[in-house]
Amino acid sequence: MSEERLPRAGTGDPGGDQAGTDDDVLRRAAREVRAASSLQALVPLSAAERERLADAAIEHVLGAAGAPAPSSEPAARIPAAVTPLVRPRSRARAVTAVVAASLALAAALALYVHGDRRAAAPLATYAMIVAGEQPTRGAAPHPAGPGVPVELRPETRLVITLASRQPERDVLLRLVLVRGGRATVLDPPVAKDQAGSLAIAGPAAELLGVQRDGPAELVVVVGRELPGDDALRALVLGAPGDAPRDLQVLRQAIRLAGF
Amino acid sequence: MESSIQELVTRALAGDRPALRELFAHVICPAVERRLAHRLALSGADRAALQDHVQEVLVHLLRRDAEVLRRWDPARGALEPYVAKVADNHLISHLRKRPPPSPTEDLDSEPAASASPEQGAAFSHLVVRLLREMNDNDAALFRAVYLEELSPDEAAVRLGITRDAAHKRIQRLRARLTEMLSPPNEPAT
Helix, strand or coil: CCHHHCCCCCCCCCCCCCCCCCCCHHHHHHHHHHHCHHHHHHCCCCHHHHHHHHHHHHHHHHCCCCCCCCCCCCCCCCCCCCCCCCCCCHHHHHHHHHHHHHHHHHHHHCCCCCCCCCCCCCCCCCEEEEECCCCCEEECCCCCCCCCCEEECCCCEEEEEEECCCCCCCCEEEEEEEECCEEEEECCCCEECCCCCEEEEEEHHHHHCCCCCEEEEEEEEEECCCCCHHHHHHHHHCCHHHCCCCEEEEEEEEEECCC | CHHHHHHHHHHHHCCCHHHHHHHHHHHHHHHHHHHHHHHHHHCCCCHHHHHHHHHHHHHHHHHHHHHHHHCCCHHHCCHHHHHHHHHHHHHHHHHHHCCCCCCCCCCCCCCCCCCCCHHHHHHHHHHHHHHHHCCHHHHHHHHHHHHCCCCHHHHHHHHCCCHHHHHHHHHHHHHHHHHHHCCCCCCCC
């Protein structure tokens, strides 16, 4: 890679394109991010916004700045505070829906550290339906019985639905693509309907990313608490009987073509 | 750099309020923000939601005699990864407490959908798609270079990667977006 091909280091042009013009697609993408109201979370906060957040947090826990300053002795600790955070902005309610939607995706993105807590009630049994190029095919909620592979082309609308007779309120899922002995954890958006069914849907190319043609397997892991990525990969690559009782591992064979 | 941060933390925990403000506003807040920004943006969360989450993490670090902040051990690593982990845990904890999300009317709808002209909307769609493809590290680099407008070298230092790695990742992201912009029957160059 030649130096000329690298982004320029000046703050005025952090990512100039190879020709040195200002039509770098990433710069254009950044402008798009700044302009899109729904992507504002990616735009850095200003120094003033950060200071306001810091002040609000400190005041919330320690009290107003006019309060007596803590001693400089190391033993002089910050007083404890147990009251819930009072959000300083009135917009909080207005964004509730957005936050709820964000959490739906974050449920799929969350990197769960395996927790100690286990709910007493057993997890409801989920069934997975994978719809692809062929008519809808069911996948047994058991690893045994992969069924006929679902054909997927890049443009195929892939729909993975998980349903249960008694849907769980706090169930989480992760999607893993297994092929050639390798497991790739995917982070697609997950939607939940009023009946409690979970769904992942979108063009196969978007959900699966860049792939080669050939057989593969879609594996969904469902649970109230999910393991981290490494444990998740080990789980889906392991023997069927290795799955902890509080997790369900649902599998569906697929065949990729035209990728 | 890290030694100065360590000193700042020590002063803050010893009761130096200006140091505490400096630490939270200029060190911890940006670190939390960087950690949460990509994930929240992908979900369509707005700026207010980002601020809510950041503030909740800051309060969590300070609560109960700054118990969580005091657990940071400089001997085991820098402050930013520690704070990032706290932010991760916050998000996880938040998820556990929240009710299930409202049903989505259109599973394919993009959070960045706007009323812009067709071409702009298509590009917006591609940007969201690229963001979804990015891992956290690539997203942090993109954000640092193109939104915070750090130089790639500065971003590399912040992210703890080499300058070459930063440049290669940027090139790869650029190539990927260019490929997305290319017509399907016209391979990107």
